[in-house]
Amino acid sequence: xxxxxxxxxxxxxxxxxxxxxxxxxxxxxxxxxxxxxxxxxxxxxxxxxxxxxxxxxxxxxxxxxxxxxxxxxxxxxxxxxxxxxxxxxxxxxxxxxxxxxxxxxxxxxxxxxxxxxxxxxxxxxxxxxxxxxxxxxxxxxxxxxxxxxxxxxxxxxxxxxxxxxxxxxxxxxxxxxxxxxxxxxxxxxxxxxxxxxxxxxxxxxxxxxxxxxxxxxxxxxxxxxxxxxxxxxxxxxxxxxxxxxxxxxxxxxx
Numbered sequence: 001x002x003x004x005x006x007x008x009x010x011x012x013x014x015x016x017x018x019x020x021x022x023x024x025x026x027x028x029x030x031x032x033x034x035x036x037x038x039x040x041x042x043x044x045x046x047x048x049x050x051x052x053x054x055x056x057x058x059x060x061x062x063x064x065x066x067x068x069x070x071x072x073x074x075x076x077x078x079x080x081x082x083x084x085x086x087x088x089x090x091x092x093x094x095x096x097x098x099x100x101x102x103x104x105x106x107x108x109x110x111x112x113x114x115x116x117x118x119x120x121x122x123x124x125x126x127x128x129x130x131x132x133x134x135x136x137x138x139x140x141x142x143x144x145x146x147x148x149x150x151x152x153x154x155x156x157x158x159x160x161x162x163x164x165x166x167x168x169x170x171x172x173x174x175x176x177x178x179x180x181x182x183x184x185x186x187x188x189x190x191x192x193x194x195x196x197x198x199x200x201x202x203x204x205x206x207x208x209x210x211x212x213x214x215x216x217x218x219x220x221x222x223x224x225x226x227x228x229x230x231x232x233x234x235x236x237x238x239x240x241x242x243x244x245x246x247x248x249x250x251x252x253x254x
Contacts, residue, residue, distance in 0.1 A: 013072075
């Protein structure tokens with residue numbers, strides 16, 4: 001499936017006259033808790049030759065593979081996302097690649113430099129609130145437990161990520177197992193391992209397991225320090241702009 005999606009992205013880029021720079025698998029498959037029926041969430045970055053940027057018809061900032069969850073961002077748009085809030089761009093760059101151009105390693109360094117821990121923690125905590133809000137609206141029936149399992153894993157992951165990025169001042173591990181191991185809390189490691197096993201085997205988690213995971217979500221949320229107001233100052237973008245120009249002008253050699 002992943003190889004066919006990779007080829008679909010390459011074909012779409014060729015059709016548009018773009019060059020793919022990165023094609024990767026994101027979502028639960030990159031976090032390490034996919035279910036057998038989980039979709040393949042593919043994301044990609046692409047660039048156009050210089051002439052396209054000077055055309056009266058601007059190049060598309062997003063491309064989508066029809067009939068699949070495969071979304072791509074033009075390099076300039078991706079850099080703007082990274083410049084504003086580097087964590088989500090770094091997640092994409094840390095995801096398992098199906099294709100990666102040599103310039104992507106420099107892109108990782110630039111995005112890491114753009115990471116602002118407090119801003120990332122604000123955004124990650126907001127993601128956790130979204131997961132937990134969806135959880136509250138689930139019915140209590142047994143068939144809803146599988147969905148609850150995924151939501152709780154998502155909430156735990158982003159809360160752990162917020163804590164990690166504040167403590168270590170760098171990007172957090174993408175794999176859930178590595179991220180939870182960094183807490184040094186055996187009970188939480190066991191809860192996450194059981195939830196991930198339920199997902200992987202298509203099993204329905206016990207209500208007690210879901211309740212224990214929910215309790216840890218509350219504890220992790222309460223343990224986060226009070227965050228300062230979001231800093232809206234714009235970091236220097238000189239390095240990203242230079243990278244963007246270099247990649248585009250070197251299009252013929254990509």
